[in-house]
Amino acid sequence: MPLLEITGLTHNFGGLRAVSDFSLKVKEGELVGLIGPNGAGKTTIFNLISGVFKVSRGMIKYQGEDITRWPSHRISSGGIARTFQNIRLFKELSVLDNVRLGGYAQHGYNLLQAMARTRNFKIEEERQRQRADSLLARFNLSPYADAPARNLPYGEQRRVEMARALISKPRLLLLDEPAAGMNQSEAQDLIRLIKEIKEDFSLTIILIEHQMRVVVNLCQWVKVLDFGETIASGPPQDIQHHPAVLAAYLGKDGALAEVEAEKATPGPGKVA
Amino acid sequence: MATLNKPKTSLISLASVLLLVLALVLPASGVLNPYVVQILMYVGINMILTLSLNLVNGYMGEFSVGHAGFMGIGAYAASILTVWVLPRAWTPWAFPLVLVVGGLAAAVAGLIVAFPSFRTRGDYLAIVTLAFNMIVKSVLENLEVVGGPRGFLGMPRLTNLFWVTAWVLITVLILRRLVYSNFGRGITAIREDEVAANLTGVDTRRLKLYAFLISAFFAGVAGGLFAHLLQFINPRSFSIIKSTDMLVMVYLGGVGSLAGSLLGATIFTVLMEVLRPLGLWRWVVGPLLLVLLMIFRPKGIMGFKEWKWLREEKVASSQ
Ligand SMILES: Nc1ncnc2c1ncn2[C@@H]1O[C@H](COP(=O)(O)OP(=O)(O)O)[C@@H](O)[C@H]1O
Ligand SMILES: [Mg+2]
Numbered sequence: 001m002p003l004l005e006i007t008g009l010t011h012n013f014g015g016l017r018a019v020s021d022f023s024l025k026v027k028e029g030e031l032v033g034l035i036g037p038n039g040a041g042k043t044t045i046f047n048l049i050s051g052v053f054k055v056s057r058g059m060i061k062y063q064g065e066d067i068t069r070w071p072s073h074r075i076s077s078g079g080i081a082r083t084f085q086n087i088r089l090f091k092e093l094s095v096l097d098n099v100r101l102g103g104y105a106q107h108g109y110n111l112l113q114a115m116a117r118t119r120n121f122k123i124e125e126e127r128q129r130q131r132a133d134s135l136l137a138r139f140n141l142s143p144y145a146d147a148p149a150r151n152l153p154y155g156e157q158r159r160v161e162m163a164r165a166l167i168s169k170p171r172l173l174l175l176d177e178p179a180a181g182m183n184q185s186e187a188q189d190l191i192r193l194i195k196e197i198k199e200d201f202s203l204t205i206i207l208i209e210h211q212m213r214v215v216v217n218l219c220q221w222v223k224v225l226d227f228g229e230t231i232a233s234g235p236p237q238d239i240q241h242h243p244a245v246l247a248a249y250l251g252k253d254g255a256l257a258e259v260e261a262e263k264a265t266p267g268p269g270k271v272a
Numbered sequence: 273m274a275t276l277n278k279p280k281t282s283l284i285s286l287a288s289v290l291l292l293v294l295a296l297v298l299p300a301s302g303v304l305n306p307y308v309v310q311i312l313m314y315v316g317i318n319m320i321l322t323l324s325l326n327l328v329n330g331y332m333g334e335f336s337v338g339h340a341g342f343m344g345i346g347a348y349a350a351s352i353l354t355v356w357v358l359p360r361a362w363t364p365w366a367f368p369l370v371l372v373v374g375g376l377a378a379a380v381a382g383l384i385v386a387f388p389s390f391r392t393r394g395d396y397l398a399i400v401t402l403a404f405n406m407i408v409k410s411v412l413e414n415l416e417v418v419g420g421p422r423g424f425l426g427m428p429r430l431t432n433l434f435w436v437t438a439w440v441l442i443t444v445l446i447l448r449r450l451v452y453s454n455f456g457r458g459i460t461a462i463r464e465d466e467v468a469a470n471l472t473g474v475d476t477r478r479l480k481l482y483a484f485l486i487s488a489f490f491a492g493v494a495g496g497l498f499a500h501l502l503q504f505i506n507p508r509s510f511s512i513i514k515s516t517d518m519l520v521m522v523y524l525g526g527v528g529s530l531a532g533s534l535l536g537a538t539i540f541t542v543l544m545e546v547l548r549p550l551g552l553w554r555w556v557v558g559p560l561l562l563v564l565l566m567i568f569r570p571k572g573i574m575g576f577k578e579w580k581w582l583r584e585e586k587v588a589s590s591q
Contacts, residue, residue: 050471077473090464092528092576093457100454101461105473107454111482114453115446121453122587128454129586168473 003028009058018044020228031205033219040225042208051075077105081170083161085177091150099132102164135163176208295437316436318537322521324490330527332483333463335398338405342378344510346492347499350374355426367430371496378492379485386484412507423506431501452584520558523565526574
């Protein structure tokens with residue numbers, strides 16, 4: 001049984017078909033890439049999987065269960081965590097609180113226990129705190145623990161987002177252009193980091209990426225989208241030379257696509 | 273850590289007990305003149321109101337402009353109990369319970385207002401709360417049994433500095449425990465980014481219910497204290513003007529801050545007392561202050577900051 005199985009997913013924004021008949025099977029432990037030019041519908045697919053947008057057509061199964069209509073907090077507490085193309089941290093809150101919030105659904109106390117500061121509350125808070133502390137250390141964020149997230153440099157904010165996603169011990173991690181805005185050497189570090197956390201947290205990962213380099217380095221399987229349509233899928237080595245891909249993505253203006261990825265700044269008002 | 277925090281916690285408890293003793297002794301001993309005691313009681317009641325509104329507006333980032341509605345419901349519910357239901361002789365002892373019932377009545381209304389907040393935010397929710405405030409006022413004005421527009425009287429004067437102080441302490445304690453828990457962090461996450469909160473597993477609907485419930489409860493308690501201080505209430509006491517006062521206190525003292533609430537309530541109450549000679553013009557000060565604050569200092573004096581003794585302490589389960 002695949003960990004995630006998407007069939008016939010279609011999504012329209014008004015007259016615009018952003019995703020068209022998209023299907024995907026991801027097995028436990030795989031690292032699947034989702035690539036395509038800007039506006040191809042990649043982020044929309046993440047928004048549909050994580051419940052930000054209501055699915056109007058198609059089905060999403062996770063661990064064999066139909067999660068198509070689940071509210072997003074239930075999907076994420078069910079083990080699907082994600083990061084965002086344009087970072088979405090809780091900006092005024094401390095880095096520690098940001099990370100702890102990632103574990104919200106796992107806290108084992110109710111409102112009254114919190115009010116009464118019961119033993120159970122203290123045990124749970126301490127456990128969560130320790131987990132957050134060790135993740136902060138793991139991502140070299142410990143010195144920032146008490147700082148408001150908005151004060152952190154860009155790269156650190158990306159790592160906070162990852163720590164926040166991982167504290168809930170997800171099985172499936174959705175990464176939306178984690179290398180956006182990074183230079184070559186930062187991207188290299190990121191590739192290493194993704195490989196490490198995949199092993200350490202036994203993750204299955206779907207990665208949206210613009211930079212071919214990153215995809216070839218990381219993914220076992222790649223799907224290529226263009227204007228909402230799946231135009232190719234296969235191992236990254238094959239994809240690179242696929243004529244449709246060259247035409248739609250790299251061939252169109254390969255160099256431009258690379259440059260755009262370096263400074264990808266999504267438009268306002270979009271959930272990305 | 274346990275050894276570090278233990279003294280801090282017990283120091284706060286000690287200070288609270290001391291405060292309660294003072295609140296009991298000082299007015300009786302005649303050291304404080306009755307006028308000062310009166311002002312202190314208003315400061316305390318306003319502290320409770322400000323803490324209550326700050327939970328929704330400051331911590332959760334919604335914009336309720338109708339909190340006087342909750343206060344009014346609490347005031348009338350508590351007054352009905354002491355005037356009609358309970359034997360007079362019982363009321364001094366039953367007073368805490370009376371206030372709790374007033375708070376619970378307001379909390380029910382809080383639940384009702386919470387539901388629209390599932391679907392709307394910002395301006396629209398502000399309009400919903402405004403409408404709620406006006407509905408409460410109109411209903412009270414049309415209820416002849418509780419005096420209609422003339423108001424309701426006959427309450428014994430049960431509110432004293434001791435009870436006010438006790439309820440301020442209870443409110444701070446409860447809200448502090450809420451704020452420094454997953455629930456409180458989740459409530460602030462709603463303010464920061466509701467979509468991202470949902471995507472990190474925060475059940476935002478449940479938290480909105482909790483926030484409105486708790487906030488309305490304390491506004492209701494403050495209403496009960498207010499009614500048994502004045503011994504007379506009418507629907508106009510709980511109009512949008514009262515709600516505006518609460519907004520001023522929150523945005524003056526500081527959003528998302530317990531310390532800010534205490535500070536805002538104190539400054540505003542004293543200021544309004546000092547401005548008493550201005551007569552009716554005094555009522556321009558509040559709204560004007562609100563506009564100026566919104567433009568020049570929208571977070572207030574203590575916005576998102578906290579006095580040291582009110583900050584989170586590291587919990588240690590091993591004791
Ligand atoms: N919230 C939205 N409302 C309207 N149109 C949207 C929204 N989000 C995305 N789109 C449109 O859908 C298409 C796909 O967008 P997106 O999924 O963000 O692409 P990608 O992530 O592949 O760059 C684009 O044409 C985009 O403008
Ligand atoms: Mg995108």
